[in-house]
Amino acid sequence: MTSILADSSKSMRTDRNTYVGNRFVHVKNPHLDSMDEDILYHLDLGTKTHNLPAMFGDVKFVCVGGSPNRMKAFALFIHKELDLEGNEEAIQDICAGSDRYCMFKTGAVLSISHGMGIPSISIMLHELIKLLYHAKCCDVTIIRIGTSGGIGIEPGSVVITDTAVDSFFKPQFEQIILDTVVTRSTELDKELAQELFNCSKEIPGFPTLIGHTMCTYDFYEGQGRLDGALCSFSNEKKLDYLQRAYEAGIRNIEMESTVFAAMCGLCGLRAAVVCVTLLNRLECDQINLPHEVLLEYQQRPQHLISIFIKKHLGQHRLK
Template identity: 85%
Template sequence: MKVLSSEITLGIAPGSVVITDTAVDSFFKPRFEQVILGNIVTRSTELDKELAEELLNCSKEIPNFPTLIGHTMCTYDFYEGQGRLDGALCCFSREKKLDYLKKAYKAGIRNIEMESTVFAAMCGLCGLKAAVVCVTLLDRLECDQINSAHEILVEYQQRPQLLISKFIKQRLGFQSQTS
């Protein structure tokens, strides 16, 4: 299971936990492309749907814990690849950025990061049930800069670990014990 604590979100409130059902590339395709011996090999990035549902159900037992299932877009870089306007280089307008991010939202993407496609592809190749669990820190449809207080960000960053630890305890039969 991959747990991330600092993610960018699309159209959902900061602090929400996103359980990824499918990792997609920057074209919104569920694939990971890798060059092997000069050839492009494309692998699926579908994740285990039952595991995602199980994690979502587990999250419902945690008070004040906004959680949803959605696609995660994986990009090659943090700035231009994610449509950010606050990097050193930027070759597009705010309107182009918002148009792209709105298309991503319509395609089911709820957060953006940089590792999920390779993780999903490798787990699938190995036959492993896998999940990606992220917490969101800001809504990219609203802004590019994180402006929450440090204490709030620390609490947000603990949410994926809280969910995964609760899930593991349930799987081990320790659900009656407190976290």
């Protein structure tokens, strides 16, 4: 097997500059042009069965997160925050015909679940990006909101990712395609991260910071946990690894950010990752906070994103 650097950060910056001001979502697959119909199987949508430009052409903000219930709650929350017409009962799951993901649209905001881990979010992103492409969407900002484990920071802290890194602390995403290891850049939009951080200054009550996010393929051994069904290392090795991660600028760990950053960057999407931390991994492995505390923590990224969206829509007022 050979390893190649498929998409350099330089080429990604060139693509982004090409689309600034009128940045259409684009795909990098020449085979799509020859297809009579594109079936977005896991979203229960298609180019022949649905008028995608009419349904989604006005989308400017896409928020994705692991849990279907959380993304429905976000759709209801942002509907209220934007003071949109219609009652909450009108916000229905667009992907109800599929049991893989859920999707809700309210105004210019799309809220979608992506499941857990790189394979699940990757499948969703392929079909979401094609959906936005077929719908002729432009100037779209996509933000992953979720939960994570913190490193050296207090539980409840919100981390805005400046760089997504792998388990070797490298800013890259590796994927085996046929018999080749393809390496893609995980560069995220630094200006967007700073803009989100500036929005956080208007929210009292919880700390927000910009830092690296490590993406792993596993919740247990892959993240250095001692409490899984398998464990092949000592507590000392675990703490040494996590301390080295902290020294490398990593402030939280989750399981989706590298492929998210890689795919969004290649397809002209302005992207960010905003995750709340549920524990400090230097102190413990298990999440044991009360349900009501966890629920409040999970709402913190939603509040931050709502301020960002309202500012862009000219609806935000300083309190």
